[in-house]
Each structure stands twice: as C-alpha cells, then as structure tokens.
Amino acid sequence: MKYFTGEGGVVERGSVEGRMASVSILTQGCSANQSDSEAMAGVLEREGFFLIDDPSEADVVVVNTCTVKGPTEAALRRILSRLDPAKVVLAGCVPQADPASFTEYARLGPGQLDKVAEAARARLEGKALTFLGRREEAERLSLPSVRRNRFVEVVPIAQGCLSACAFCKTKHARGALRSYPVDAVVRRVSGAVAEGAREVWLTSQDCGAYGKDKGSSLAELLRAVLTIPRKFKIRVGMANPEHCKGMIDELISAFRDERVYKFLHVPVQAGSERVVRAMRRGHTVDDFTRVVAAFRKVFPRITIATDIICGYPGETREDFEETLSLVHEVRPDVVNISRFWPRPGTPAARLRPLPGWEVKRRSGELTSLFQRIALENNKQWMGWEGGVLFTEKGKEGTVIGRNDAYKQVVVRGGEELLGKRKRVRVEEVSSFDVRGRVIGAD
Numbered sequence: 001m002k003y004f005t006g007e008g009g010v011v012e013r014g015s016v017e018g019r020m021a022s023v024s025i026l027t028q029g030c031s032a033n034q035s036d037s038e039a040m041a042g043v044l045e046r047e048g049f050f051l052i053d054d055p056s057e058a059d060v061v062v063v064n065t066c067t068v069k070g071p072t073e074a075a076l077r078r079i080l081s082r083l084d085p086a087k088v089v090l091a092g093c094v095p096q097a098d099p100a101s102f103t104e105y106a107r108l109g110p111g112q113l114d115k116v117a118e119a120a121r122a123r124l125e126g127k128a129l130t131f132l133g134r135r136e137e138a139e140r141l142s143l144p145s146v147r148r149n150r151f152v153e154v155v156p157i158a159q160g161c162l163s164a165c166a167f168c169k170t171k172h173a174r175g176a177l178r179s180y181p182v183d184a185v186v187r188r189v190s191g192a193v194a195e196g197a198r199e200v201w202l203t204s205q206d207c208g209a210y211g212k213d214k215g216s217s218l219a220e221l222l223r224a225v226l227t228i229p230r231k232f233k234i235r236v237g238m239a240n241p242e243h244c245k246g247m248i249d250e251l252i253s254a255f256r257d258e259r260v261y262k263f264l265h266v267p268v269q270a271g272s273e274r275v276v277r278a279m280r281r282g283h284t285v286d287d288f289t290r291v292v293a294a295f296r297k298v299f300p301r302i303t304i305a306t307d308i309i310c311g312y313p314g315e316t317r318e319d320f321e322e323t324l325s326l327v328h329e330v331r332p333d334v335v336n337i338s339r340f341w342p343r344p345g346t347p348a349a350r351l352r353p354l355p356g357w358e359v360k361r362r363s364g365e366l367t368s369l370f371q372r373i374a375l376e377n378n379k380q381w382m383g384w385e386g387g388v389l390f391t392e393k394g395k396e397g398t399v400i401g402r403n404d405a406y407k408q409v410v411v412r413g414g415e416e417l418l419g420k421r422k423r424v425r426v427e428e429v430s431s432f433d434v435r436g437r438v439i440g441a442d
Contacts, residue, residue, distance in 0.1 A: 020050040021124055024058035026079060029066025031203040031237060033092060035145075035154040037064045040091065040116040042144030047117035051146065060120045061087050062108075065094035067169045070341035080105075086126065089119045093173035098344070099132050107132060110173060111159070114143060134175055141184045151199060151391040151419045153192035157185050157221060158204040162212060163240065166280045167309065169343035174205055177213045182224045189225050193232045198419050199391055199402075200225075201235045208239030218243075219250035226257050233389055235406065238265040238307075242283040244291045252298050262299045263406035265334075266291055267307035271326030272319035275312055280347070285326060292330055303406045305334035310366055311359030312340045313351035320362050327369055333377050333407075335370045339363050371431040378429040381407060387442035388424045390417045400433075408433040 023044050027037040040062060041051055055061045061083055066072045076094065089106045096109035105128060106119045112131035122129045140156065147153060160175040189200050202221075204210060210218040218239065225234065236255075244251065244266060254260060268288040270276050276285055288306070295302050308323060327335065339359045342349035353359075388409045390401035399413045401424075409424055410433050411417075417438070426436040 021059045022052045023049045023060045023120055024052050024055040025062045027064045028072055031154050031201055032156055033064055035156045036110055036113055038145045038147055039113050039143045041146035043114055043116050046144050060123045062089045062091055065092035067093040067097045067173055093170055096132055097169055097172035141180055141188045153197040154201045154203055155188050156204055157202050158210050161205040162209045163282055164280055167346055167348040169346055177209050179211050179214050182221055186224050190228050193230045199233045203237040206240050207237045208243030217247055219247050219254050222254035234260045235263055241266050241287040241291050245287045248294045261406040262302040262404055264295050265305040269309050271323030275315050275319050301405045304332045306332045307336040309338050309340050310363040311354045313353050331373050337366055374431040378434055381426050381434045382429055384426045387421050389421045410435045411438055
C-alpha cells in the first residue's frame, strides 16, 4: 500500500485551470464501503487529484452509497439535494443495484473502483460517465489506498455472498461470492502493517463464506495472515451462522492467537425460527446459539455482536417475544437493531408490512432490553487492568482504544497515545463503552 501525493508529473491528469483538481469523498454504510472509498482515494491521488474533506469546496464530489436500508437512501437524497449534480460521481451499491435510477449523475459500481479518476476527469469536462456491471476483480487488492485512519487498515477479502436473504438489496449490487486469493490478502495485510497499521479489519459481505467458491475457508485465511511475523491486531468482520457452524473448531484455533481480537459478529436477525426461515437466512436460531456458546466456552470474555430486524412482515407478538428471550439468554455485547424497511426488488418488499407504530414500539422495547444487558455486561469490566491499543481520537480530550476482547475503552489523552498499546485500569462503565485511565506501559 502506498500513499500517493499526485507528484511525479501526473498533476495535469487531474487538473482544472492549471491547478490540481480537488475531490471530496463522502461514504455511507459498512466497513467494505469504507475500504472502497479508501481505494478510490488512492486511485484519485495517483492520478493527480487533491483530496479534501469539505464537499462544498471540491471540484468533484464522490458519494459512495449504501443500499441496505430505506432511511440510508433517504439520507443519500438529502445529501444530493445539497450538492451540484454536475460535480457528483455517485458510487457504490445504490447505482449498481438500481441502474435505472439517478441517471442524471455520473455513476460508478463497486466493481469499477479503478475507473473513478476517469469518471472524475469527465466531470471536470461536463460529462457524466457510467461504469456499472461486474468484472473480474483479481486486481482489487492491488489498488492504491489512502487510509482515513493511519493505524487501521480495512482489507476486503471477498465481494458478494452466498446467501439469498429475502430482505437484502445488497446482493443486487455486490452479486455472488468472489473470494480474493489468500496470497493477495496476505500481501495486502503485510504491506499495511509494514507501513505502520496497528490494526487490520478483514471485511466482506459475509466473512464466514470466504473461500467457499475456491475450496478455501476463513479459518485457512486467518492461519495464513497469522504467519506474518509482526505485531498487529486482527478484527474479523461479520460472519453468518450458516457458515460458521461448519468450522467452529478451526476458527477457535485461529482465534487463540493473541493477535486476533476476541470479537465475533454473528447476525441472527430474529429469535423466532419461523421468522428466520421466512427471511431465507439459511441457518437456524439454534445454529446461532451453538456458535456463540462454543466461542464463549473457550473465550469467556469474548465480545459477541449480532444484528436483529424488528417488525419483519408476518412477525407476530409471540415471534417477537422469542427474540426478546433470545437476547435475554445470549446477552450479546453489541446488537445492531434495525426496523424492517422494504427494499425495492426484494422478495420481502412484496409482503404486507406491519403497522409502523408497532415496528417502532418493538424496536424501542428491544433497544431498552439490550441497553440494560449491555450495561450489566460492561459492569463486569469494572476494576479490570490490561492492555489497550489506541487508534482513534475521541471527544473532549479523549482517545479510544480496544482491549483484547475488542471492548471499547475511552481514556483522557491526546494524539501521543494513538498507535500505542498501554496498560489501563477501568473505573467507569456505560452501556456503550468502558472508561478508565492509563496506568503504564503494556
């Protein structure tokens, strides 16, 4: 990975009125989108563009979009209403999933990231080019990248997934699973760590499916990445229970390495077996609980994250009570709670929705339960002492780090702590994080 400055005789390729043209990149959505934005930033800098944060001051604005939820697309429309359409390159999942929409903008699909500079140059000339469709993406990991956080490298390990969830629009944009070669991922991670990255996120639409199209697996990939002879931390991204359940022992073996955060993100989406089947999830609630139990047996303080959709069409009160019971039983540390939003073109969009007020009520009820459980979970960290890697500036003179269980730890401090691992004592907790003070080196 390299940081390109636009120097070395390439400035004229992204210039306007004799100066370097400026580009601002706005990103919606998941860590995979974040990685895509960093790759587009790398391509743009290589081609002589200058990156700035303020879209109002930019010659070109790249908006990297997310199609997961209706409110996210509504937010996108608000963003676009504040921008000059002649400056915009609309990138990511929205234009790819709905190619007949937003045709007044230049458009760029997630499989066409290397074309972003061409689209931006055309914008400077008053043209709106469209680069959609899927291509062979073997070179995705060789694209240049500009990390927004110099201590965290987000590495995509695959594009697409093997699932066919009834509610999901992302599959329309990202397509079927295409796993990137193990050696390419290892080279990317090794290069980033050599440049100073202290934390690596392995990300995709479903990390659990990695390699199933190539006779490999997520566990095999982790073993390969862990051969890199350097100190760094690995966060494994979301993995569906459908795929985790068949390699529990192999994953646990890889997670034993101290460089792997003890963090597991396994989305269950509902606590009712009937609703999970209706969602076409490909797993059972029991699959989810067995995966969680197996990991907790070996790593008692592991951080468990899951996703739940409230108010899926046809969900009865009894179904929802099963979801509440599941959360009460499993006591996850993180629950990403979403109200059901019908996404055009998905099977679930054809179903009769529940009343909006009822969906809102269920979401609030689940949120209250989770926040209580999260606080109770975090109280178990009171008085804990141990190592924390700091990678992010917080608010009001604080920095944010993670301990080995990927628990968010906030302390007073400045940039001098970033990229460093320190010993911390926890003295205060909330539903969202734990807070403490640095007591020495780790």
